[in-house]
Amino acid sequence: MFAMLGGRLSLHIFSRKEKAGATAWISTSAIREQERMILMKFFNEIHSAVPLFEKERFIRLYDSCAVRRDLIVTMAAVTAKILGPIDTWSSFDLDLCLNSLLASPPLREGSDGVQTDLDSFRQECLLAYYDFHQFPGASSCMRIARLTRKAYAVGLHQIENPGLCSAFQPKTETEDVIEDWRYVWWCVYCFDSYSNISAGTPFIVDEESINTALPRRPFNQDVVSPWTVSSPKVFLPDGPSELWEIAQKSTSYGDLSGFNIHIVTATMLRNAGAVLRLRSEKGPGRHRARIADLKRSLASLRLALPPRYLNPTRNVLKSEVPPDHHVRLTNILHLHMARIMLCLPGGLSAGEEEWMEDWQQTLEASLDIVRVVEQWDSQFSAHVDPAICFIVFLALAILNLHRRSSIDESSELATTISQSETILMLFLEHFSSLWTLPKFLARVYRDWQAVHTHRLTPARIEAILNHIKPPLHPKFGRTYRDTIEQHTSAPIAGPDLALGGDLWNPEEMLIFTL
Known part of the structure; x- marks a missing residue:
């Protein structure tokens, strides 16, 4: 427990035998x-x-010592x-404290086999959030x-x-407590979304x-909202075709930075991510109607969405504060x-004109991402989920392929793309x-960029896109060396990037060649 001990925060870990067995207990001062x-x-x-709490309550x-100590330790x-x-x-x-928390049994079961304590779920949500972004890999996904x-x-x-x-x-x-449980569920929903999109695996949540x-x-x-227990409930639709209605309902009170819009945009991204996964598993061209x-x-x-919502600049005239602005940027x-994923060309066999139209739309959407990143203030990066870095990574890859395609290297567009890549890389470095x-x-x-500089034909780009895998896929980057990017000979992830031994095995990522 936290206690007064000379004003210094120290950690002591010891074990205690209980009926359930040996349990690690963390004590701090x-x-x-x-x-x-x-x-x-x-x-x-x-x-x-990761909005799991109502701050004032x-x-x-906490002031009345009514919060579980292990939850407080995790938050701190x-x-x-x-x-x-x-x-x-x-x-x-x-x-040492964080490693002990991560190593402790998640959501320990009670005598009835089910742990239903709200604080336990909140703690596990925080640990899942931290684990995934600090140690991306098989264990954090599990x-x-x-x-x-x-x-x-x-x-x-x-x-x-x-x-x-x-x-x-x-x-x-x-x-109020039931609303807390709703926030827990929707945080889990978001975790399920980006962990499976980034690993190229099916979602657990149906x-x-x-x-x-x-x-x-x-x-x-800090947002003044007229919500009451009698306010009408809004539900996520069964299909994406009705998401627009939920967006309108969610913004009807003028709270444009609300978590509900985040859930709506994440759901749109889930559906696009599912199509991208099926493209890799079953090949392009089989889901044209769905796309x-x-x-x-x-x-x-x-x-x-409301007027100016998609404008990446902060709406100062409407008193949009920077933290809310960055939440909105995340939704954008x-x-x-989602647009990039849905516009990846399906195949040259369907017609070169259609293929080129889709390919150009991926460039447009990637440059739109750059325009959003240009408005980013790194001092607010902790306010948003770092999973958006996967979005920047995909935009980087698409821009690189465009720059190496038929675009004239001396053209203004080539210069714009090169500058955009620099901006996106600086964004990743800030995070x-x-x-x-x-x-x-x-x-x-x-x-990867350092060893792949040769020009690409549309046929080669199509081959690359047909084998694209997300960064946390277990065979990420392994299948393209012989058929696509034959110039690669050096590994891209050495032992110095071993993130606690839980990242996908570097040998699985020796040849990242989108």
């Missing part, structure tokens, strides 16, 4: 005011990326690690998968159906199985990435000061 300061930093700079519970440790070390907590102790299965087991996907939800007692629980309303309470506690429907759904969603990036994931992506791209 610190001045309580310092602990509270760290928690306030969490809410001010990190909470919007949480602080009241993650905050200190992301935002930088603090004088009273050494880097060694901090890493952590998210286990968390998602556990959420299903207690019925978080059926919160509005008391007969199928066992996480709480609806007749005795307050609406959208049609969800009977949990979108949150009504704004995650930004056409998704393009129309994306167009409808974009048009349903979702839509641009690298906070997380390992962007550091890994930047290293992969930089090393």
Whole structure:
């Protein structure tokens, strides 16, 4: 437990035998005011990326010592690690604390086999968020998968159906706590989305199985919202064709930075990511009708958003504050990435004109991503989910292929593309000061770019696109050496990038050649 011990934050780990077996218990000591300061930093700079709490109510519970200690330790440790070390907590102790938290059994089961404690779910959500972005790989993806299965087991996907939800007692629980559970579910939904898109694996969450309303309470506690328990509930539709309606309903109160819009844009990206995965698994050209429907759904969603929503500049005249601006930029990036995925050419056999039209749209969407990144202020990077670095990585790859295609190297467009690549790389480098994931992506791209400079024909580009795999796929970059990029001879990920031994084996990434 935190206690007064000379004003220095130290860590002690010991074991204690209980009925369930040996359990690692973490005990820390610190001045309580310092602990509270760290928690306030969490809410001010990190909470919007993983909105699991209602700030004022949480602080009241914390002040009355009604919050689980392991949750507080997790919040403090993650905050200190992301935002930088603090004088009273050494880097060694901090890493030891986080490693111990990550190694502890996730969501330990009770006697009935199901753990339904809200704080336990919140803690596991924070650890999954941290683990995935700090140690991207098989284990962190499996952590998210286990968390998602556990959420299903207690019925978080059926919160509005008391007969199928066992996480709480609806007749005795307050609406505020039920709303907390909704936020837990939708955070898990987002984790499931980007972890599986980045690994090229099927989603665990089935959208049609969800009977949990979108949150009504704004995650930004500074936003004045008229939400009440009697406010109408809004549900995610079974298919993407109706997402535009949800976007309109979610913005009807004027809260343009709300978590619901984030869920809507993430859902559009999920559907586009599923098509990209099927393209790799079954080949291009087999899902033309589905892609056409998704393009129309994306167009409808974009048009349903409020005026200027897709304008990446901050809306100063509407008093948009920088943190909310960056949340909105994240949602815009979702839509641009979805467009790239849906516009990847299906094959030259369908006609060169159609192929070229789709290929040009990927360039347009990639440059749109650059325009969003140009508005980025790195001091607010901790406010958003670093999974957006996957979007920047894809845009980098597409821009590189365009620059190496039939574009005149001395043209203005070639110069624009080259400058855009530089901007996107600098974006990844800024994020690298906070997380390992962007550091890994930047290293992969930089090393690949250094050895692949030759020109590409449309046929070669098509072959590359037909074998494209996301960065966390277990065979990422392994299948193209002999058939596409025969100039590669050097590995791109050496031992110095071993991220705690849990990243995909570097041998699986020896030849990243999109």
